[in-house]
Amino acid sequence: MEEEMTENNHSITKFQLFFILIQSQIGVGLLSLPNVVGKTAKGDGWISTLIAGVAVQIMLVIYWLLLKRFPNLIYTEITQKILGRFVGKMLNLFIYMNFILVGGLAAILFIKIINLWLLPLTPGWMISLLILIPCIYLTISDLRVMARFFVLATSLILLLFFTSFLSWFTPKEIQYILPIGGSGLKNILMGSKNSLLSMLGFEGLLFIFPFIIQNKKGVLKTVSMANISITLFYTYFFFLTIISFSTDQLVQMREPVINLLRGISYKMIDRIDLMFLSIWIVPMSTSVIAYLFFASKSMNVEKKNYTKVVLMNGFIIFLITLIPHDDAIITQFNKYVSYLNYGIVFIIPTLLLILSFLFNKHERSESA
Template identity: 45%
Template sequence: MKKNGLSKVEIFFFIAQTQIGIGILSLPNTIQNSAGSDGWISVLLAGVLLQLILFLYWLLLKRFPTLSYPQITTKLVGKYVGTLLNVVFYLYFILTASLVLLILVKLLKEWLLYVTPYWVIILLILLTCFYLAASRLHIVARFFVLISILLFGLIGLSLLSFTLPMDLGNIFPLGETGLKNILIGTHESIFLSFYGFEAVLFLYPYAIHKEGKFLRTISLSNMFVTGITTYFVFICILIFNEELLSQVQYPVVYFLRALQFQILDRVDLVFISLWIVPMMMSVVTYLFLASKCLPLNENNHTRIISFNSVLLFLLTVFAGKDDASIEMYSTIVQYISYGVLFCVPLILLILSYLRKETSEEA
């Protein structure tokens, strides 16, 4: 396990790359409708709430350090119920991957590939994602570390926004929208920009450093993602007033469009072209995690990834591409996630303590 185990750096960027994807581009617009100028506070609160969820995940995982999450499920609730729950997890990962891919393709269609058919864009993205997802976990994780250079480059590119006019008064008075609206914005932040944290449930058996070191690693990754998300929401609030921010679907991309330099005319197109990579990594992760939910031999890994890719292609091709359809799709995935990401792990944690079970007792 240690030979192909995951280091702290690999786990850090695996989680970060999965979370930082399409949601962050539209979050300032979405959160504006509820939290208004206090949207950045909602993002910070979302990071705090997510930290609590990660802590509960860690309490469960450290009781079964050698078992995968699907094995923990069947151990605590029995073979039949556990298998049913794992199938629900599988469907959740496929649906979420389809949603991420759908939003990504729509973005590319609107900003870059105007005349390219949807199915061609979907196919090209999935072929790339399949090639990586069919690899072993440690290879996927090392690739995530490698492309983190792009992530820091994109953050550096966004610093050019400080050459634009900004109004610090847009964030004042603090708390103007009220606690209720800030909490609604917190809810939207978790389900739009923090998707991917559930990958933690599948990484613990592969981690070289467990116990407190693992918790520290995933906590730092959460702080990193929360910081980046807050940063983008904050600068969008400073650049746009409330009326404009509620009308612009992708504020992060839109403010870059206003930047023009002698050697670089369309900064927004450069940003999107590079941001495609982090967005695709979310699809790779969900393809990979879905394969781990089914009780198959490791030798069948490539076959199940192939099946997942075909299923994902069909779902995305035949799904509606208009905003209303995507919003409905997102709502369905969101409701499923309540049970999959919160209720089930919490019930498993309670059962593990009530029955006093650990992997050593298996």
């Protein structure tokens, strides 16, 4: 009975899955996306985000095909089933490193934004503790509690969306996106690569799929709807910022989305950007929570040791946040993490799917 209750506590619905993927993907990356993508794709950055959305959708289909063959296993268990225990465990070490480093990078960027915009005199290690303590607490909680929190946190994303409507009263120049395609195919594709990195988080499906309690036939539709929502959301904000600022201005701003709100002022309400950022702390935290969860799950520990693993991983992320927040160091760190990400999120799942067909590996055959 106790095991059954524990299993129920770690089960989620497809409705909750939708919001987990939304919250895993949206966070710090959205605020700087127009700057990062605009450096290469310029006014065609909105096309880049759409292309990135298509790439994510292709990967979700690959994930779905792989998970259908192993419906009760998570990513790091599938690697061992297909590649064997030794090779699988070696690969799982890189998978774990990827998620812990991405979680650390998300926390570093989170701290840097808080330091720059809200608390310039507060030491970074103090902000890191204030961020990580609640993140660790929520990650230790069962998956269902996390899912409910993510559902509630989505209301703050909607708040940003509706707040952005206020910026439409400021001057806009549609000519900044013209001529469409003028940046060239190469630059648009380079921009889509940068957009893709900001959309990471969808790989969480590889760890959450076994815990879905409803009929899994509708899961692909659910994750596809989440991806469409994220893609349109990112495209909308890039389009809004590019017609609000020139391309030259856009590449000089660290967080163009915050600058977009900074220009809005009313008699009774001033500095909407700071008010928004104070609220946006919650959606930024969900990215850290998600990657802390993925990293902890990737270690394949027993349930009784899960809390210790989360605490250990939380401490490791804290140590990563102590890295000097120099722009050059963060850029280099981001570069290496990105390379690892491409392998873990795109290449390895694709190879696992191909090998599962070649060697006729699937869960039923293993148990037969």
